[in-house]
Amino acid sequence: MMINKTVLGISAGVLAGALWGLVFLVPQLIRGFTPMQLSAGRYVAYGIVAAILIARSWHSIAAKLSAKEWRALVWLSLTGNIIYYILLAAAVQTGGVAMAALVIGLLPVVVTLVASRDDGAVSFRQLIPSLILSSAGLICISWKTLSATGTGSLSSLLYAIGALISWTVYAVENSRWLAQLKNITSHEWSLLTGLVTGVQALLLLIPAFCIGPSTHSATDWMHFSVVVTGIALFCSILGNALWNYASRMLPLTLVGQMIVFETLFAATYGFLWEKRWPTLAEYSAMGLLIAGVILCASVHSTKK
Numbered sequence: 001m002m003i004n005k006t007v008l009g010i011s012a013g014v015l016a017g018a019l020w021g022l023v024f025l026v027p028q029l030i031r032g033f034t035p036m037q038l039s040a041g042r043y044v045a046y047g048i049v050a051a052i053l054i055a056r057s058w059h060s061i062a063a064k065l066s067a068k069e070w071r072a073l074v075w076l077s078l079t080g081n082i083i084y085y086i087l088l089a090a091a092v093q094t095g096g097v098a099m100a101a102l103v104i105g106l107l108p109v110v111v112t113l114v115a116s117r118d119d120g121a122v123s124f125r126q127l128i129p130s131l132i133l134s135s136a137g138l139i140c141i142s143w144k145t146l147s148a149t150g151t152g153s154l155s156s157l158l159y160a161i162g163a164l165i166s167w168t169v170y171a172v173e174n175s176r177w178l179a180q181l182k183n184i185t186s187h188e189w190s191l192l193t194g195l196v197t198g199v200q201a202l203l204l205l206i207p208a209f210c211i212g213p214s215t216h217s218a219t220d221w222m223h224f225s226v227v228v229t230g231i232a233l234f235c236s237i238l239g240n241a242l243w244n245y246a247s248r249m250l251p252l253t254l255v256g257q258m259i260v261f262e263t264l265f266a267a268t269y270g271f272l273w274e275k276r277w278p279t280l281a282e283y284s285a286m287g288l289l290i291a292g293v294i295l296c297a298s299v300h301s302t303k304k
Contacts, residue, residue, distance in 0.1 A: 009249030010258065012242040017261025019239035023231060024266040028273060030227050032216065035089030040204035041224060043081055045232035047198010053237070054191040061192070064183045070196075072177055077197040080170030082204075084163050091159035104164055108134050111171050111256030112296070127253060130296035134260060137288030140281055175247040175255055186244035194236060257296040260289045 026038060033041075054061065088104065109131055113124075178186060216224070247255050264286055271278055278286070 005249045009246045013246035013258030014261050016239045016242035016246060017258065018265045019235050020262040021265030021269055023235050025269055025273060026227060026231060030224050032220065033224060036204060036208040039085045039089065040201050040208040041228035042231050043197045043201035045229045046194045046236040047201060049232050049237055050191045050194030050198060054195060061188055073192055073196045076170055076174050077193055077200055079166045080174065081197045082200050084166040087159050087163035087166060091156050091163060094156035094159065104160060106138060106164060107167060108257050108260045110164065110168050111259060112253050114168060114172050115252035115256055126299050127296065130292045130299065133288050133292035133295060137285045137292060140285035140288060172252065175252045178244055178248045186248050187241045190240040190244050193240065254296055257293045260293055264289060
């Protein structure tokens with residue numbers, strides 16, 4: 001039974017990573033819009049879609065929530081969506097994609113390290129081999145780019161570290177909340193998160209769209225609306241639901257490793273977009289990352 005839960009959880013984590021990786025293509029698909037506009041548009045659309053999907057069962061779901069759960073949703077929405085994306089966008093704008101990707105790519109390692117302190121978790125000593133492989137893969141995939149472009153300014157590094165901390169807090173706290181909730185499904189929790197995030201994103205609309213000149217045509221706005229709605233539906237609604245399912249099925253130390261699939265799929269989509277094959281270093285990096293996750297999964301499957 002535990003093996004079946006592990007397989008289902010890992011499968012959900014892989015699919016969530018496949019969907020989340022699509023987010024990295026958005027700036028290429030919608031050129032000319034700022035990161036704040038992309039963030040506001042995506043999360044307002046996320047809130048609208050979540051509101052539509054949760055409308056029929058709203059009264060029964062809301063009745064199950066106390067003020068404590070609502071406060072948790074506000075905090076998780078801020079750390080996992082609003083704050084994280086703003087900090088990530090600032091890091092990319094000031095220091096480039098390479099530096100930000102290197103720091104954010106450490107998420108699997110950081111989350112797993114934090115989770116190793118939980119009661120009943122796999123010991124840190126058992127996780128060392130998989131952490132070494134994952135770290136080696138992340139260094140390998142980033143080394144060439146960083147050598148060519150430099151590490152960026154101190155401010156951009158601080159933005160990226162802030163984004164790393166923000167999403168780590170979300171991943172850890174969200175997993176712990178899902179473990180506590182008994183009468184709320186992972187999909188319902190995802191929709192509630194989307195609803196709260198959408199309300200918070202409304203506060204971004206004025207600074208994102210009303211301050212500064214607008215040079216976009218009606219066609220640009222239509223394209224923007226279609227893309228952010230699609231991202232909200234597939235990446236935020238479906239992707240988050242799959243992630244919450246994985247978080248409920250898997251121990252947090254293994255959930256942390258699942259984040260690596262976002263990096264792998266994002267890289268794959270990037271290769272397809274650029275119409276090229278990966279280099280030897282990129283193949284090696286992906287192999288190391290996958291090996292790290294497999295080794296981590298094997299440690300959990302043999303844990304008594």
